[in-house]
Amino acid sequence: MSLLSFTDVEIWYKRRGEQPHRAVAGISLTVEPGELVTIVGESGSGKSTLIRSAIGLLPATCRISGQIRLASADVAGWSHNRFARYRGSYVGYIPQDPGVSLNPVKPIGRQIEDALRNRLRGRRFLPFGNGAHNQRIRSEAFRFLELAGLAAPEEIYAKYPHELSGGMKQRVLIAIALSGEPKLLLADEPTSALDVTVQKQILDHLDFLRAELGIGILLVTHDLGVALDRADRIVVMRDGSTVEEGTGGEILRDARHDYTRRLLDAAPGLHTGRLTPRPIDLDTARLARAATGEHVRGTAEYAIEVTDISKAFTTHRGGVERSVRAADKVSFRVASGTTHALVGESGAGKSTIARIVGGLAAADSGQVRLLGQTEQWSRKRLSRSLQFVYQNPYSSLNPRFDVADLVTEPIRVHRKDIGRRERREIALELLDGVRLPRQHAERKAGELSGGQAQRVAIARALSLEPEIVILDEAVSALDVSVQAEILQLLADLQAAYSLTYLFITHDLGVVKLFADTVSVLRGGQVVESGTAEQVLGDPRVDYTRRLIESVPGSHLTV
Known part of the structure; x- marks a missing residue:
């Protein structure tokens, strides 16, 4: 049955x-x-x-x-x-987001025990509140934490969700789902x-x-x-x-429907080679003059040069002070007009390094050169030359603004001489550039799909005609087909604007499609660096090989 x-x-x-x-x-x-x-x-x-x-x-x-x-x-x-x-x-249910599904004010053990008690009611167990019964519940909680693949269940039992990594929280959800011993x-x-x-x-x-x-x-x-x-x-x-x-073999070898073939084409782990830029029908010269006035683009060979930067954070737990190194003598260079990927698991230090490069955090030691210059950049000047695109566009887009105002918000802040009507015209040009229909200009962020919202975030990042764009997990939360569209768009824009990208990701399947060079980070240190072809084609360290082998479908070809 x-x-x-x-x-x-x-x-x-x-x-x-x-x-x-x-x-x-x-x-x-x-x-x-x-x-x-x-x-x-x-x-x-x-x-x-x-x-x-x-x-x-x-x-x-x-x-x-x-x-x-x-x-x-x-x-x-x-x-x-x-x-x-x-x-x-x-039947047990494992939801998508443990950050939403787990109660932030209850220890993990209490949450598993609650699930166990709800499911054991009516069975032949001792009455609730009985010491022997409570001990049995606790032992069962330990057992299911172990069954879900969590080492040291006694430690996990006492922790709160915010003290666990994403993978550990997901395993807790699996433990809760397994606690009723479902079929x-x-x-x-x-x-x-x-x-x-x-x-x-x-x-x-x-x-x-x-x-x-x-x-x-x-x-x-x-x-x-x-x-x-x-x-x-x-x-x-x-x-x-x-x-x-x-079956998987039937789908891979003989997909009959165009939609299935499109999903196969969009899966980064199934492909080799790089994206080929397509032309963008956009008057970039007019847009540059309107948006940034006298701003002159740099001519440095390297847009980003990072030399021996280190950064440590101090944490306090149980009265004990502990220093955590997020970056440890990290160095890399990004040639102007190219894409450099920082790759590694959560906690590797990728976003910390990106924030230091972008002027949002200070390094404890080391040096960052942008566009060949090392002097202190003012916030206004840095904003004109460097912009961020983040993982979740909705969290970075003001829900009260319409799309046109969202896109030109940086211009409104930095260029007081440009009026609302001209900003509206620039917004429409930018929407053309990111291939979003102009009728979306009147919509709010909440009315957009994830892919549409990310296009708006990209358009806003380009509104001041920056030379450098930092993409912090900018496609990791998107469907693979939407992800493929955004990656193609970024490649097209890079060719049209001569943009330099610093691309933060944990997915080497995306890196091989999009990046020119790559640095692999682990524990705040660069363990491998080189061209994407070298690092992905012939990795020198086991950690890089493990990342490559983890890419879904990496051993398959379309």
Whole structure:
């Protein structure tokens, strides 16, 4: 008997004052014991809606038709209370973002114990509050932390979520999902926000659990490389419908649908070679004069030169002062008009170094030269020559401004002689440059998709015609197809504007498409540096080889 089956399932959302929206359109699929099935598709394809329908996590306004069976029970349309006896004990759920899913004011142990107590009610356990019972609950919590792959569970038990890395927090969510000893796990993008090495560890552990315990897993992901690496079967969804289904080999060798082929083309781990810039139809000379007046672009051979910079932070815990080195004698150079990638896992020091280069933090020692100059840069001058694009565009875009005002905000701050009407014209030119339709100029950031919002952030960064742009994980939170579009756009803009990029990332699959040179960081130190072709084609250190091997689909070719 299948652990989970969907038969002709349709799901409609109804919002007040709007026509019903169909999010899932006639989906049928099954999950068998010990099987890993992946659902692949872009944001908005209906993936998360489908799996949440199997555990009663959809809004009450949703209407469901068709059959959703957990074992022999048809749960379509069940109430929240009826689902309670299946959640945890039969099906476990691993959400995407542990930062949102874990309670920040409760220790990890309390959160696992709460899950255990909720799921053990009604079984033959001693009454709540009994000392022996509490000790048994604690022992069970330790066991599930270990089962989720966490060493030293006694230490993890006492910590709060903010004291754990992203991978450790994700493992805690796995421990909570496993605490009811379910037969089925539903995992909704459980690794999309993690470093590729941590992602590999988590996925390896899920493989171990299904092999060891016979658990069936339904995994939602937007990364076809992950699916090809892991799945017994792949279901490709688009606009609520299944467009293709098959084994990884069938999908890779003989994808029938254009959408599946587009996802294959967008997966960075499946490709070799670099992006080829395309021409941009934009009057860059006019834009430069309007935006920056007398600003003259530099002619230095190297736009960025970092020499032996070091930075340490002091932390206090339990009355003990501890020094953590975020950067330790880091050196690299970035030739003007090229892209240099800083690569490494979380905590490697990438963002700290970027902030030092961008003037947002001071190094304890060492030197940074920008555009051939070492003298102290004023904030205004530095802003004209260097701009940032961050990972989450929504956090850096003022929700009260429309897109046109967001794009030209730097001009409004730095160029008092340019009026609102002229700024509006510049905004439209910039939207053309980042290939965003001009009608978006009147929208607010909250009305944009992730890819559209990132295009706005890029347009704003270009509004002062900088020579250097620091891209801090600027594509890591995007669907792979949107990520491919943004990377192509950045390559096009670099060719059009002669931009120099400092590209911060943990994903070597993206680096090989986009970067000219790369420095691999570990623990604040550069362990390997050179051209992207040299470092990725013939890595000298085991750490770099491990990063390369962790790229989803890296051993496959399209």
